[in-house]
Structures are given as structure tokens and as C-alpha cells.
Amino acid sequence: MHIAISKPQPVTGLRPVSLRRLSAFADLGLADEALVRRLKPRTLANGSILSVASNEGTGSWLLLGGWAARVRTMPDGRRQIVHLLLPGDPVNVSGGWAGDRLPIVALTPVIAADADLLRTVLKMGGPEHSALALACARASWCEQVYCLNAIVRLGQQTAYERLAHLFLEIDARLKAVGLVSDGRFQLPVTQDVIAHTLGLSLVHLSRTLRQMRKEGSIAMRPGHVELLKPDVLAAAAGFPHAATWPD
Amino acid sequence: MHIAISKPQPVTGLRPVSLRRLSAFADLGLADEALVRRLKPRTLANGSILSVASNEGTGSWLLLGGWAARVRTMPDGRRQIVHLLLPGDPVNVSGGWAGDRLPIVALTPVIAADADLLRTVLKMGGPEHSALALACARASWCEQVYCLNAIVRLGQQTAYERLAHLFLEIDARLKAVGLVSDGRFQLPVTQDVIAHTLGLSLVHLSRTLRQMRKEGSIAMRPGHVELLKPDVLAAAAGFPHAATWPD
């Protein structure tokens, strides 16, 4: 069963996916929406570097389509995907999050709105964009929660459990931006990517996927995944990925 | 070779360890120092809960002696230590860090200054304590970096590599507050704690420690560790834990 590289996911619905995502965090005003809409979308090829390590103030984006990841590479070449970035995610917009200093790589062709302007505006702290600033801060908070979850996943769980947990997390995140239909979501990355996210070898991940398929817990069509038995997966995942925010 | 539970580490030097730690991040003014000194130290028994999950605004501390940890427990009882808290660490003082929502458990008897007042004062954002706020924010930043490092450690490294990396991290952090002398630092926790930090079984950690001892990379006396061959350990650790901060 193959997972094919696909075209960037289209912007569905009337409002861009970025606005749908951010509105879930705060009631955006008209000025907020206008500012977000003004940001220029760009298309980036698979493998592009969206952001370089230790280079602050550049590489701010609102991800509109396609997947990307914060990656850490070790001197001997081993790679760990620290966090997956999905459509709707703001990246490097709010300050104060160390994850923003990790390099970001496009895992598929990507459409992203250049948010350097947004970052600059929010940094000034004007009250006219306080709702937008709050929304971005909460999105950043959620990303932190996902990273903390990753520590538990990698430290305590088996391959099967890790995969179940990750699938549920992706499902929930994509649902939040309306990218799950009929219980199916697009998985536009190779198994290599999932393996690097879960700290597993490609071969072992492939076997774990097969096991889930044979059990009937999931179904896969090229480039897509369907969670057939979310309760079974949730039982395996063991702990939730709920990302509630403070304030 | 045994690692004994020991008494809380004394506050060494003229200034409390918290001030030594924070001064490394920013030039504290007299008002800052006075505020920190005013916080009341308390003694907490081993196993005490310093902070409860999802309970904001309470459980702010400046750790003065002893070790604590942010812990995540799974429904079936498995535990992962997400982050170790060492003497000098401010915890739950700055806002905006999701790690502050994890439960904190004392791993040894602990001396900690109650920092609820500090948190409140900094939250008001007055300019008279901007340096102190900056120092706390940078400490929080460092903690985030350690958590991101943990993801790579758990996802990509072998038991030996993880242990080497953790020892170097602890060594560097304790050095920063003057708690390493003659290349030796206190390790006041049981091997169980280290195992839960590294996502390893107690037995396997014990064997890995033995291996390092036989190689002569480390030496252990009850409650203490000495890194005899830091270069060997660094080569195994593979990636640095440098925590530089922005702004």
C-alpha cells in the first residue's frame, strides 16, 4: 500500500484555512482578518527550507496547504522530526517559544503565507490586534503541548501505541481546520516521515501499519488514511492529546 | 554502587543559588534582588507535589536545593519524567510555557522559595522589574530547549547515548550554579528517576551505568557522579544541549 506525494492541499471553504484555525482560538476582529488576508501566499517545493536554525525574525509563515516539519539533525545524519506542521498552523509568529528556533523543512509542496509582516505587527503589541496576537499565542501553546506529548510517546510507548497516538493527533488537528471528510484525511507524506516522527525505523513502521490494517483499525488508500476504529486506537494511545490553553 | 537519597543541597556561596542562576540571564537591579530575597523558603519532603496539573497561578517556585521533576503519568501507570528541575531553576514563574501545566514532584527533599508573589509582580509588567522578568523568561526558554532535546534523545539515541547526553546536560546546568566541584556533582536521585527520564528500564540503565564505569568514562560514589572522560561522553551524546536565548 503506497503513500504518494501529492499536490498541495487546496484552500477549502470560503475563508482561508489559516483564518479558520485562528478563529478557533480567539474572536478575530475585522482588522485582524484583513491583516491575515493581506499576507502574500507563496508556493514552496518539497524539501524547501522554510526557516533556518538560530535565525530569528525570518521565516514566519501561515501554512495554507501541504505539510512541513521542525527537524533536528544529528552530526552523524540521524534525524528526528520534532513537530509536524499542518495546514492552518502559524509558525514562528509569536515569540517566546524555543521550538521556533528549529529548522523547518517542507515535507510536501507547500503553500504558505509569508507572515513576517504579521510577526512585526504583533511584536509592536498594539491593542487593535490583541485578539490576533492571542490566537497566535494559543496556537503556539498547542504546539508546545504536542511537543511535550511527543516526549511521553517516545519515552514510554511501543511502536503500535505511538502510531495510534500520532494518528489520533493528526486526525484531531486536521478536523479542527475541516480537512477530515468521511473520517478520512490526507496523509501526503512518505512513511519515512512518520517513522522519523515516531523514532522508528521505516521497516518497523511499515509492519506496524500492516498490523493496524489487518486488524481493521485503519484503512489506507494512496495518500489517505481512515481511522476505522478510533476507540481501539484511543485505547492503545493511552493518553490524550488535548491541548487546552490558559488565560 | 549506590545512589543514596541525600539531604537537600545547602545554599552555597553568599547569594542564594536562585540569584546566581538568574543573574546569568540578565543584570538584575537592586529591586530585583530584594524581591527575590523576600520570597519565603519552604522545605518540602521527598515526593511532595509542588504543582498540580491544569492549576494555573499556583505552584510557582524558585528551587533552592534538591531536585524535582515535571512528570507525566499515563492511565496504566507508566511514567515519563518530562524535565528535571535542578537547584536554581525558576518554575512556573513566566507565562506562556505549556510545560508549566505539568505536575511537579519533588524527587528529593526540596528547599524552594515560594514565588507566587514573584509571578504576580512580574505579571503586572512594571518596568522596575523588567530585568528580572527577562531573566525568568530566558530560564523558561532554556527549559524549552531541554525539552526539545529530550525529543531527539528519546527518538534517536541508544541507552548509552541518552545517558551520556543527560549527564553532560546535568553537568552543565549544575556548573552554571556552582554545584560542580572537582568535576563531581551530586546526583541525589535513585536510578529509577534517571531511567524514567531516559525512557529506559531500571535494569537496563543500571547496566549502562556499569558499562560507563568499566570504560572509565564516569566514576560514581554514593550520591555523586564524576565525568572522567567528558570528551568520550560528548562524542557519544552526539548533539549539544546549548541553550542560547533570543532577544
Next chain:
DNA sequence: CGTCTCCTTGATGATTCTCAATGCGCGTGG
């Protein structure tokens, strides 16, 4: 002296990795 906690060690088994080979789909160029 007995008990308790913690560390150590051995034996065994499960999980996971690595190496290697195969096959499928797809694009490219003849």
C-alpha cells in the same frame, strides 16, 4: 537483628533494527 529500599546480576524473551531482496507505480526517454 530484621526489614526495607535500592542496586546489581543472570537468564530469557519481546521489541525493534539492519540488511537484503522484491514488487509496484510512475515518469522518462527511446
Next chain:
DNA sequence: CCACGCGCATTGAGAATCATCAAGGAGACG
């Protein structure tokens, strides 16, 4: 249109890492 190459997924076999179970010992403490 077909042959070929390439990237990706799959599968098998064997080995390494790591976990679990179990037993024993050293030290602390009452």
C-alpha cells in the same frame, strides 16, 4: 507504445537492543 530507472512500500531473515522476571546483596535504620 514499451523498456528502463527511480522512489517508495513490502516482506523475510537474522541480529542487536532493550525489557521483564527473578534472585541476591549491600547499606540504612529502627
